[in-house]
Amino acid sequence: MKRGRDGINKNRKCRERASRALTSTCLCPCDVDEFRGCSVVELMKKEGTTLGLTVSGGIDKDGKPRVSNLRQGGIAARSDQLNVGDYIRAVNGINLSKFRHDEIISLLKNVGERVVLEVEYELPPVSVQGSGVVFKNVEVTLHKDGNSFGFVIRGGAHEDRNKSRPIVITTVRPGGPADREGTVKPGDRLLSIDGIRLHGNTLSEAMSILKQCGQEATLLLEYDVSVMDSVATASGPLLVEVAKATGSSLGVALSTSMFCSKQVIVIDKVKPASIADRCGALHAGDHILSVDGKSMEFCSLAEATQLLSASCQTVRMEILPQHQARPALNAPQHGIHTQHQARPALNAPQQGVNTHQAKLGLNAPQHGINTQQARPALNAPQHGINKHQARPALNAPQHGINTHQARPALNAPQHGINTHTRPNWA
Structure with missing residues (x-):
């Protein structure tokens, strides 16, 4: 009978190889490559089921036996003990160094319910702090x-x-x-x-x-x-490209602010260990000027968040770094919200502007500002605020409302709006 003609003969030959290999069931650590480690993996499978892994290599193939694929949902993959590329040195104490590819496959199929693999793996690289x-x-x-x-x-x-x-x-x-x-x-x-x-x-x-x-x-x-030195030393807007998997979150929460009398989209928070945090190019306070070529000038907060969330594989953003945005925002201090920065401009006389002009400053043209440009940013609905509720607080005093009643609407939380809501990560 020729070798491998039927399953019975294959198993007999496999057992013969196994018996010869039992003399070296304990593999010496010194046999392991200098840049490889060794681990023991124990898997349990029911009779008639497979481990859900594909093995390549063997004495008749190129290279040592190694894991070439892990079937998603399979026993091996769900054990979270194996990586694609791991070398299999032994199965239940049987050294595979002299086994052909078909004999390794047969052994794995017929080894029993308890499978113990001795695997060799590439050591992970060493990260060094300071080199960027x-x-x-x-x-x-x-x-x-x-x-x-x-x-x-x-x-x-x-x-x-x-x-x-x-x-x-x-x-x-x-x-x-x-x-x-x-x-x-x-x-x-x-x-x-x-x-x-x-x-x-x-x-x-x-x-x-x-x-x-x-x-x-x-x-x-x-x-x-x-560490992105180019961000810290930038003297103008930057184009930032960030790779992310489809459906994954970038890890930024957005807000709106006033910049040069226009509403702008600002990064309010960066989630720790998120894609945005790890890339090193995005920080709280950065202005987002465009996303994937679409300008943020007339985008609402919800539209900007949706645009970032919908981007897949690579997100291209034009940003104005926070250190460049600060001077134009009347030097806001760290930890002070834009609402507080806006208070002097809305409620107190400015240099060269009399009190009467300051009170009507939201409805009358300012020096160098077109009225049609200024109004939309002040009258457009804010995120979570009804348009009809926002208008009275931003325009001149209405009948029966004095200026002291109007001011809190700009600086204090509105009725039914929680300022400590959970960030909506994009």
Whole structure:
């Protein structure tokens, strides 16, 4: 009978190879490449099911056996212990170095319900602070899906100092808990789990802590933020291109302000560890002049937010950095809202303008300002404010309303509007 003619003969040959390989079930760490680490992965599968992974390589193929694909939703992918590209050195203690490709596939299919893989992986790169990068920390609370938070970790302490790495998140599984929350990204360093610091822990120890923690855990992450010197030294508007996945959030909350007597769209907040924060080019106070070629001059706040959210793959924004916008805003101080900056111009006499002119300053032409340009910005409906409610507060005193009653409408929260509402991240 020729080798491989039927399934029975394949299994017999596979077992013969396995018996010869049992003499080297414990693989020596020194056999591992200088820039690779080693990990043990345990998977459980029911009889008749597959692990959901594709393996390439073998003694008759180019290269060592390695994971070439993880089927989404499969046992291997949902375990969050394997990456595409990992080398499989052994299966249930059986060294694969002398196995052909078809024998490896047969072994994986018939190995039983408990599958223990010894894998070899590329060590994650080392991030160095100062070379155009600064480190920031952020806390994230995640809820387990099954027994995992939806990411793969690598690195950890090693007896060979050259192989020691921080605990690094190398893969975030699409659709998993970490992916749905949106903060965790590949390359982030996991510093602690529920207050348990991971510095000095091996990879297996860190994986054990992750498994043993409850269904909810608070993770402390360290992430990279690019240092953009061109933004700090810019003397005019900048064109910023930010890559983001379709459907993902850029991580900015927008607001409106007055700039050169026109309403402008301003970045109000930048979410920590968001795409916007990590790129290093966007900051609170920056003016957004255009998005993907569309001018923001006549856009409402809702339209600008929707435009940013709808952008996919690459967002192109023309911005005026905050340090350039400040002088034209009458030097607003950090932490002071634009409503307070507007108060002197609306309620108090300006230099060269008498009191009578200042009171009617919202309805009469100002020096160098066209009335038709000024009115829309003052009379247009504000986000969450009814148009008919906004007009009386901005125009001259109405019958039965004195100027002292009109002022609070510009500087104080309106009835039914909460100024501490949760940011609407774009």
